Amino acid sequence: GENVEQHPSTLSVQEGDSAVIKCTYSDSASNYFPWYKQELGKRPQLIIDIRSNVGEKKDQRIAVTLNKTAKHFSLHITETQPEDSAVYFCAASRGKLSFGAGTTVTVRA
Amino acid sequence: EAGVTQFPSHSVIEKGQTVTLRCDPISGHDNLYWYRRVMGKEIKFLLHFVKESKQDESGMPNNRFLAERTGGTYSTLKVQPAELEDSGVYFCASSLGDGANTEAFFGQGTRLTVV
Numbered sequence: 186g187e188n189v190e191q192h193p194s195t196l197s198v199q200e201g202d203s204a205v206i207k208c209t210y211s212d213s214a215s216n217y218f219p220w221y222k223q224e225l226g227k228r229p230q231l232i233i234d235i236r237s238n239v240g241e242k243k244d245q246r247i248a249v250t251l252n253k254t255a256k257h258f259s260l261h262i263t264e265t266q267p268e269d270s271a272v273y274f275c276a277a278s279r280g281k282l283s284f285g286a287g288t289t290v291t292v293r294a
Numbered sequence: 295e296a297g298v299t300q301f302p303s304h305s306v307i308e309k310g311q312t313v314t315l316r317c318d319p320i321s322g323h324d325n326l327y328w329y330r331r332v333m334g335k336e337i338k339f340l341l342h343f344v345k346e347s348k349q350d351e352s353g354m355p356n357n358r359f360l361a362e363r364t365g366g367t368y369s370t371l372k373v374q375p376a377e378l379e380d381s382g383v384y385f386c387a388s389s390l391g392d393g394a395n396t397e398a399f400f401g402q403g404t405r406l407t408v409v
Binding site: 230 | 327334337338342385392398401402403
């Protein structure tokens with residue numbers, strides 16, 4: 186089955202700095218890569234996704250890149266704000282979602 | 295539109311007891327998934343329903359876990375008898391298509407503690 190690895194497990198950044206989370210996957214047939222954000226006590230919510238026919242996608246301060254050859258994808262958050270503090274999960278799918286272990290992001294004011 | 299709802303939000307039971315978790319997906323979503331997150335680890339897939347049929351139950355840890363989705367609407371996940379290692383947060387998610395084509399919407403989770 187699919188195996189998704191996510192790094193780092195924790196990330197602390199100064200407000201205004203950038204944050205980068207990296208994931209690798211094992212199943213070359215995976216074709217959909219969503220990122221979920223889970224704030225404390227809330228449900229995971231989709232923040233951005235990318236499909237295998239696209240190399241990069243951007244939505245305001247959030248961007249995701251995908252390298253299918255290397256089987257890795259990354260989340261980039263620019264100009265971080267305190268409300269970006271949360272646990273972020275990457276996932277890979279070709280039918281069912283396989284998640285990484287999550288990255289706890291803390292934005293220091 | 296109502297989102298995915300799960301009940302209960304928290305459950306504390308003793309080892310050996312039975313617990314039933316319930317998930318109400320978004321109306322019209324044929325795909326329903328159960329996931330579990332043990333503290334500090336990944337959100338791990340348990341199983342996938344398409345309507346009332348089990349499409350993939352490869353993630354179910356053992357035969358103490360039984361999932362049903364009668365009528366293709368809400369789903370239940372029963373753990374009987376519960377063991378200490380079953381503790382974690384159980385998430386349900388639903389989607390219109392399968393995960394490769396449409397967004398999966400998550401419930402708020404059920405935090406299960408087995409003591």
